[in-house]
Amino acid sequence: xxxxxxxxxxxxxxxxxxxxxxxxxxxxxxxxxxxxxxxxxxxxxxxxxxxxxxxxxxxxxxxxxxxxxxxxxxxx
Numbered sequence: 001x002x003x004x005x006x007x008x009x010x011x012x013x014x015x016x017x018x019x020x021x022x023x024x025x026x027x028x029x030x031x032x033x034x035x036x037x038x039x040x041x042x043x044x045x046x047x048x049x050x051x052x053x054x055x056x057x058x059x060x061x062x063x064x065x066x067x068x069x070x071x072x073x074x075x076x
Contacts, residue, residue, distance in 0.1 A: 002068055009065030017058025023051040 032049040
């Protein structure tokens with residue numbers, strides 16, 4: 001069961017990561033970067049574009065999935 005969950009997390013994480021990566025290269029992603037840059041320069045905020053957050057979430061899911069596969073079963 002643990003391996004099935006881990007593989008599912010890796011697959012879902014990869015899909016989410018590549019969705020963010022594709023958005024980064026699109027017109028919407030470039031407009032988002034430009035808007036975020038302007039907004040941050042006006043008020044000094046620390047905003048991040050949505051595609052960056054999507055890529056980070058996807059990467060975290062992949063790492064958690066790999067961690068579940070790599071974790072050894074401990075005898076109780």
